[in-house]
Amino acid sequence: MYDPTVFENLKVAFENLLYDMDNIERKINITNRTDRMDFSIIKRDFSIEFVLSDKQKVTAEIIIEASLEELASEILETPGKAPGCTLQLKFQKSVIEVPEECKSIELALKEIWEDDITITQRLSFEYGQLKKNYVNTILLSFHQKIKEENIGEIDDFLSSVIETLELLHTI
Template sequence: MYDPTVFENVKVAFENHVYDLDNIERKINIINRTDRMDFSIIKRDFSIEFVLSDKPAVSAEIIIEASLEELAAEILETPGKNPGCTLQLKFQKDVMDVPSECKNIELALKQIWEGDITIMQHVSFEYGHLEQNYVNTTFLRFQQKINEDNISEIEDFLASVIESLELLHHI
């Protein structure tokens, strides 16, 4: 009988919670979803991107990944290994005053996301439109792996994502 991997269980739990926020609670609108198996490096990844229903200017994307090492350790039941997935958040919004707004974005996200995370921001623009808005893409990478033990924390996690979207909307 097929036994789902940690990745599959975590992915389904995230999907269920996010789709409830979209279809039942109507707090968000899902705008993209990806579920991939990368055969060149044997990696699974899943992402789901959404915006607040009433404030679509800022998007959030939840990304979970499982590497070959994680998948193999689980399937082969390697002793001493604790298989899990990496978790990353990506926020995207337009900015005009890059130094000020990027600093405010980092400060706001650090208020919400305590713990062992890395925040990285990328700023870009469309060539020929330099005088218009820049696009800020902010990545939050969580250092600790997640697994089925974290499924009960997804609801609180998503509440923090929504709080982040609200704060970023006002920056």
């Protein structure tokens, strides 16, 4: 009988809670989802993007990935290996006052999220646009792998994502 991988179990846990927040609670609107197997490097990744139902100027995306090494060690039941997935959060929002807003974003994110993350802010703009309006892509990379033992923590994690979305709308 087929035994789902850690990646599959985490993906389903995130999907269930997020679709409940979309369809039942009406807190968010899911705008995109990707479930991919990259055969060139043998990697699985899943992402789901959403916005708050009542404030749609900031997007959030949750990304989980399982590498070939992670998948193989789990399927082959390699002794001493604890299978897990990498976890990232991506937010996108418009900024005008770059130094002030980016610093405020960094400080706010450090208040919400633990110290074991790396925060990267990448600014872009459309060539030829007249106003000085940048798209800030904010990536939070978690240093610890997420495992099946963390499934019970996903609800609290999603509450922090919603809190982050709310906060980013105020900056």
